[in-house]
Amino acid sequence: MAYTTYVYLILFLGSTFLFYTVFPKKYKWIVLLSASYLYYIAASRLWLVIFILLTTLSVYLSAIWLNRINDLFTSVKKLLDRQQKKEFKEKLLWQKKMVVILMLLINLGALVFLKYYNFFADVLNFALFDFLNIHIPMLKLFLPLGISFYTLQAISYVIDVYRGKYKADRNFGRVALFLTFFPTIVEGPIARYDQVAHQLYEGHSFHYENLTQGTQLILWGMFKKIVIADRANMLVNFVFGDYLKFSGISVVFAIIFYTIQLYTEFSGAMDIVRGSAQIFSVHLPDNFKQPFFAKSINEFWQRWHITLGAWLRDYVFYSVSLSNPFKKFNHFVRNHCNEYLSKLLPATTALFFVWICNGLWHGASMKYVMYGMYYYIIMVIGMFMEPVFYKVKNALHINKETRYFHIFQVLRTVLIVNIGMLIFRADTLSSAFHMFISCFDNFNFDISVLAHLGLSVNDIMVVLIGTIVVFIVGLFKEKGIEIRKSIAKWNIVPRWTFYIVGLFVVIIFGAYGRGYDIVSFIYAQF
């Protein structure tokens, strides 16, 4: 039951909204929770619900357990002197760590086993077979729907309780709803407990503005997904599926189209997701903030798949960099290296973990590991070369604040990102490499070849015009203008005309039905 289907948009979302509206405030959350489980079963398999239930239960109980330990400390704190307090605290900290480790073993364990078992078995077989003559068997494993997303939400909740950011929730229904909320279960955003759990639970009465604004957001997402992304997909498949046949500008064009496809598809899905939630007056965190306006790779990742980046920062980067072994490493570097290295070595080491996790999260294959490493290496090079760049800029008298320099920075980022997308989309690393090289083969600006890439000139025009529309909307947003809010202030005639035109553009120019393939969401596979 993909978010672009009629059954979701008309029947499922529609009836859930009706039930939600007529139920008494106190019980509205039950509608959302039932709908979420119904969605899960309808979109997946009945027995796979076991995994999300197990995660919910383990997370719920371990958070309460952590709370108990915390409470115990506060209740006896006053009776102890400073020394005793410290010892007791150490002891409890150790207990808390055990709880978190147990929780991680269950949840990360399930994720790692189901998602990565075959990958690691394959790697080990490759590495060890010659020496030990053992062979680890491959397994046929089912991946529960949304496991890569809800597991991260679950972990963030327990770790936040561990860190004392908030208290454990005693309401099982609220925790369950937080983890399974149907718009977010397939591809995020990876929300935090303190951002959404209470909104989901509290029950909102009918709110006309949220209903209309949410519906508009869904329509905008549909525009990106079925008018642009699904159309671009045809050209992308045509070239990537048979990449040995193409070179020069055809390959360049296919890569750019894939970047357009992935962005419009993923951000379009997020618009549908956030629109769906807004109908229930629930506001989900943003996952995209005009990523192609970023001036650096670092900034790009603060604007692209924001909730994943934030998760990795809070629970991988800070967990690593503030851990005791890492602190020791940091001191060691400080005492033994010069200032330049002692500043960069710890940072780059901690970042390594972030990017290996980022790569692996996207998929269990060498290709995705390299995808993470690609961005890691670029960032590390950037950090180590910073003094050099600084000198060059000064020597050439480049003013960093001019418009031209900003445009240069943006284009440079777009170029790097496109190469990253190539790694992401190509079947294997070697085909990515082959395609990269073939960009420079027979390169010329003869764009007439584009008409022979599996997409008619008409369709190419629709993709390009659609992309320009998305770009202009982004430009407005960068300037702080929310188009949806400005239009809401218009007079009813132009306003409704605008909405109706939008709806018919999606119906007429959508790449659906006969002659087009149904394209499942790329991020739904992660």
Next chain:
Amino acid sequence: MEEKVDMKKHILNISKIVIFLSICAFLLVYISPIFVPKNNSNQSGIKYENARGFYGENKNTVDVLAIGNSDLYSAMNPLQIWNEQGYTSYVCAEPQQSIFAAYYMLKEVLTCQKPKVVILEVDELFSKNEAEDIDEAINNALKYAFPLFEYHSRWKDLTVNDFQDRDPDYKTRMESKGYIFHNNIKSNPDGFKYLAKNRNASITQTTQMYLKKFIDLAHDHGAEVMFVWFPSATTATTKRHESVQRLSKSLNIPFIDFNIDQFDTGFDWQTDTRDGGNHLNYSGASKITKFLGQYLKENYELTDHRDNPKYVQWNKDYQTFMKKNKLHY
């Protein structure tokens, strides 16, 4: 007092939504005719013209109508039945057809034909899951109500004529009567082993609901319904046969399954398939059609029109078809 104001606001907002949706529905109805193909041919924008040639037959002259997916158009040859038995039939088969599309297809056929027997190829009763079936059902209902959803991609081909002349003129006749000819052989070496395979044999509630609607629609128009399953090594299993068998008993519909019984047709997976077991070739179709034609003749009241001058076109079409495909007749 505040509650009253609130209530008023709610009613205002809800009526706004209703008005907005009505405008959208009105526009859908108004715009759709522009996008509908003006002729029932591939050139005009009909994707599977073979299935739509029934418009081109004289009104109420099709005796037997068959609806189904690609298995059907590969296995049943109406011109052969005409030549052997003398009554007319038409194959409305489209690749990957669903029971939902079949229902609306039947509705469409009944606007211009009055068949005595409606054959449903039951291969299409096995779908993926309930959610996808509901989606398909909504999709087909929308396409039927607002053809824009079906033909929206014609924006590329619209001409001035599409805006001026909104009434379609469906007269194109299909010589082959919906059958699609292939005579290459790619045998299925495993024969009938596929019957033992483990495939999902349940029929969803939504499919069953539309199957009943389909049957009722046929009955309301005085047609009898019959289930047929042509040999298909990629989908049929014994378990699935049993599922359809149960349904056919409870609905009181006759059912012939060529996967389970070949009725001395001499059907052979070595020679009678064109793609290793998915679809039949001409040889397979001939054997199966021969039996089916005879079976229908024996069990239903079907008139022999071969000497009726009104049906002379059928004789011509038969000859053209045989000549075109270099077949002896």
Next chain:
Amino acid sequence: MEELLDILKGLKPGVDFENEKSLIDDRILDSLDVMNLTVELNDEFDIEITPLDILPENFQSVEAMYALITRLQDEG
């Protein structure tokens, strides 16, 4: 306060730390800088900054950072 300013200037020369009030929101300090900073602050002030303390509002300005340090010193 002076000590803190010295550390900040050593970390990121050329930034007007005295007057900048939204170091995080304006992307003057990124997560790497914050990490390096916490390590130095931990050493220099003998405190333990935990991931929980790493919130944007604690690092937006010198004053905010100073408040964080004082609070952690009191707790310790």
